[in-house]
Amino acid sequence: MTYDFLIIGAGAAGANCAYTLKQAGKSVAVVDKEGIAKGASGAAGAFLSPLPGKKNSYNSLVNDALAYSIDFYEKLMPKLITKKGVLRVSNDNFDKTKLDGNALKHKVLKFKNIEGYYYADAAIVNPVDICNYLLKNCDFYQEDIQELNFKDGYYIFKNFKAKNIILAQGVNSPLVNYPYINISPMFGVKIDVKTSTEIPFNIHKSISISTNKADGTVAIGATQQNHSMTQGECNTTCDKCPFYINTDEEDVKSLLKQANELIDLDDLEVIKVSKGARATIKSYFPVLGKIIDYEKSLKKYPSIKKGTKIPSDLLEYYQNIYSINALGSRGFVFAPYLAKKLKENILDGVAIPKEISLEKLFYKYARTKGV
Numbered sequence: 001m002t003y004d005f006l007i008i009g010a011g012a013a014g015a016n017c018a019y020t021l022k023q024a025g026k027s028v029a030v031v032d033k034e035g036i037a038k039g040a041s042g043a044a045g046a047f048l049s050p051l052p053g054k055k056n057s058y059n060s061l062v063n064d065a066l067a068y069s070i071d072f073y074e075k076l077m078p079k080l081i082t083k084k085g086v087l088r089v090s091n092d093n094f095d096k097t098k099l100d101g102n103a104l105k106h107k108v109l110k111f112k113n114i115e116g117y118y119y120a121d122a123a124i125v126n127p128v129d130i131c132n133y134l135l136k137n138c139d140f141y142q143e144d145i146q147e148l149n150f151k152d153g154y155y156i157f158k159n160f161k162a163k164n165i166i167l168a169q170g171v172n173s174p175l176v177n178y179p180y181i182n183i184s185p186m187f188g189v190k191i192d193v194k195t196s197t198e199i200p201f202n203i204h205k206s207i208s209i210s211t212n213k214a215d216g217t218v219a220i221g222a223t224q225q226n227h228s229m230t231q232g233e234c235n236t237t238c239d240k241c242p243f244y245i246n247t248d249e250e251d252v253k254s255l256l257k258q259a260n261e262l263i264d265l266d267d268l269e270v271i272k273v274s275k276g277a278r279a280t281i282k283s284y285f286p287v288l289g290k291i292i293d294y295e296k297s298l299k300k301y302p303s304i305k306k307g308t309k310i311p312s313d314l315l316e317y318y319q320n321i322y323s324i325n326a327l328g329s330r331g332f333v334f335a336p337y338l339a340k341k342l343k344e345n346i347l348d349g350v351a352i353p354k355e356i357s358l359e360k361l362f363y364k365y366a367r368t369k370g371v
């Protein structure tokens with residue numbers, strides 16, 4: 001089989017790219033070593049929440065992506081999204097001043113003994129069913145891709161070949177070297193519970209509690225742990241890590257404690273514990289676009305190290321390889337929006353917005369690190 005696009009990674013990022021390119025008439029295949037939505041995407045809440053606060057480039061991106069993505073899920077998969085809004089309670093990150101002064105439409109609301117700011121444009125989705133739905137018309141192969149071989153205009157694999165590659169690998173080691181993207185994993189646990197308590201909307205403080213979903217469960221998530229390889233023993237939740245210590249019990253306890261501080265959950269029963277690693281970079285922005293070959297570009301233009309900017313089309317790129325990554329804690333908010341931007345870039349030549357472009361990180365890294 002020959003495909004226009006092969007997407008490596010069947011999480012939210014890969015599934016949305018596959019769907020969008022397929023809709024644009026391209027032939028698309030997806031590979032994943034674990035299966036569909038078995039990485040971070042399978043563990044996600046998956047809450048779709050606005051980011052309040054004084055307008056800046058990050059919360060504008062989040063809120064634009066949120067509006068696009070809620071509309072996308074509602075039109076395409078209405079049964080997989082529950083949109084009842086979120087009651088946001090102030091905490092250390094979002095104090096009253098920030099929540100008061102924010103640009104988003106909201107109202108002050110009291111529910112039981114929780115007072116907060118209610119945003120109607122917030123939802124929760126079913127992450128696994130969404131990925132499966134988006135991939136239902138694409139060929140899927142369960143394979144661990146170890147390397148990319150380019151020959152005569154195609155990337156060649158065992159059973160198929162492809163003209164273009166999209167790397168949607170999350171926290172896994174990238175298949176090409178682009179050192180200017182430094183992905184770090186942020187591990188976390190989410191639980192699904194049963195409760196007889198009626199929860200009219202999602203509630204968010206340091207953790208989120210969902211409204212009662214169509215399947216009768218409530219999601220509570222998520223814990224966050226940075227992974228530091230400098231520690232001899234690392235409290236990660238990733239059982240593939242050599243330093244793995246199982247912290248599930250404490251994580252579940254901590255989530256239930258934080259949930260109970262917000263609302264009494266009657267007849268509570270934990271029915272599922274999910275864990276995964278979110279991919280993040282320092283700035284928290286996601287990254288998107290054609291992958292610049294760092295070494296070749298610097299060899300061609302050494303003055304880049306001193307801050308010279310080169311027109312994009314003159315830089316050296318890996319042949320037809322694109323990246324979508326670092327979706328952080330908002331993968332299901334960002335993925336449909338980023339997939340659309342990537343499609344517009346590849347098929348229509350529309351530039352990737354600067355704040356999420358690989359170029360921005362490439363120049364920054366070249367200036368600070370050199371070769």
Ligand SMILES: Cc1cc2nc3c(=O)[nH]c(=O)nc-3n(C[C@H](O)[C@H](O)[C@H](O)COP(=O)(O)OP(=O)(O)OC[C@H]3O[C@@H](n4cnc5c(N)ncnc54)[C@H](O)[C@@H]3O)c2cc1C
Nearest residue numbers: 009011012013033039040041044045047145170330331332
């Ligand atoms: C506990 C938790 C709670 C979260 N809650 C929310 C939330 O409430 N709202 C929200 O929007 N987001 C949430 N997120 C974040 C969200 O899950 C991620 O941002 C999103 O799933 C990232 O999607 P992805 O496709 O980039 O990565 P992943 O889902 O990790 O997918 C990457 C895939 O690539 C595959 N892969 C990598 N390399 C190869 C290779 N060489 N060959 C074959 N396959 C390969 C992996 O097997 C993996 O399946 C949460 C995440 C966690 C862990």
